[in-house]
Amino acid sequence: MSALAAAAPGAPPVRQPRLRYSNKPALAGFRLSLGLTLVYAALVIILPLACLVWTGAGLGFADFIRIVTSRRALASYRVTLSAAALATLFNAVYGFALAYVLVRFRFPGRRLLDALVDLPFAIPTAVAGIALTTLFAGNGWFGAPLEALGIKVAYTPLGIAVAMAFTSLPFVVRTLQPVLQDLDPAIEEAAATLGASRGRAFRSVVFPLLVPALLAGVALAFARSLGEFGAVIFIAGNQPNRTEITALLAFIRIEEYDYPAAAAIATVMLAAAFVMLLVINALQARLARYQEASR
DSSP states (O other): OHHHHHHSTTOOOOOOOOOOOOOSOSSTTHHHHHHHHHHHIIIIIIHHHHHHHHHHHTTOHHHHHHHHTSHHHHHHHHHHHHHHHHHHHHHHHHHHHHHHHHHHOOOTTHHHHHHHTTHHHHSOHHHHHHHHHHHHSTTSTTHHHHHHTTOOOTTSHHHHHHHHHHHHHHHHHHHHHHHHHHSOTHHHHHHHHTTOOHHHHIIIIIHHHHHHHHHHHHHHHHHHHHTOOHHHHHHHOOOTTTTOOHHHHHHHHHHTTOHHHHHHHHHHHHHHHHHHHHHHHHHHHHHHHHHHHHO
């Protein structure tokens, strides 16, 4: 009744209560938490990376270039980058399909399959490498029939890609799953009611909304593949100029007590990972702006 009276002609205006906003953060002890976070990041992340770059820079420019552009180093870059790209491409397709199936469908064993996705996180990478080598060796369960078809996996660049794909798959799946769960299935139903086929609704409506998350998962998977060591060295064969990855070459230099050379090689891979992450973040920001503008 009071609202009606206030809305009636000639009635005095109702004074609305003024809301007061506080600039104080909701989290208690925010400054202390922020300080501890920055100290942790400086000691555990920034300081080791800075020491790595500093050690590599101590060689001098000429020696640094000579080490990182040697024939063996260039071959290791080629093997690492090509295998990581192949593994990431596989995970982008298979990881996307797996995440979609786990979110949108209900079937017996779904929870078990969802738990198995995290298996590469739970087991040591060396154990994964030994298991993959056993499976894909010439007398293994998978290796024997593949070699009968003329496909050799163990001790080849293909085996390196298999190991990288195994260890980096969870990054794609776990990045896409929350976005798929938050995506309302009614969007696809609305597209279907407007006459779009299931495939067109997926391509035009669902997939564009998932591209930023997919790019994030792909970037993490690629970065993880670049730094993979334990699972790769068992199945790679570690042949210089053929199946030797960059992480192993840096480890060999450490075993030779050539720490500056190891730091120089590691600095190159660190720079490659940073550049790749910056490019992916720029693409994500551009896609986000494009999606906001198209709404």
